[in-house]
Amino acid sequence: xxxxxxxxxxxxxxxxxxxxxxxxxxxxxxxxxxxxxxxxxxxxxxxxxxxxxxxxxxx
Numbered sequence: 001x002x003x004x005x006x007x008x009x010x011x012x013x014x015x016x017x018x019x020x021x022x023x024x025x026x027x028x029x030x031x032x033x034x035x036x037x038x039x040x041x042x043x044x045x046x047x048x049x050x051x052x053x054x055x056x057x058x059x
Contacts, residue, residue, distance in 0.1 A: 016053055025051065 015022040029044035 015048055015051075019051075019053065021051055022048060 015026065025044050025048040029041050029048065032038075032040035032044060
């Protein structure tokens with residue numbers, strides 16, 4: 001299986017419920033997958049993985 005259908009490594013682990021940015025990125029990734037834009041889906045996954053959560057990091 002190619003990476004096209006997978007989350008970028010770490011994307012799921014870094015997404016926090018209640019974070020509006022994470023929710024928007026998840027929706028955009030799902031929309032991109034739905035229309036078959038796998039490159040965009042991977043890009044949203046990478047952005048989700050790299051999105052910082054400073055408050056969570058200090059715990």
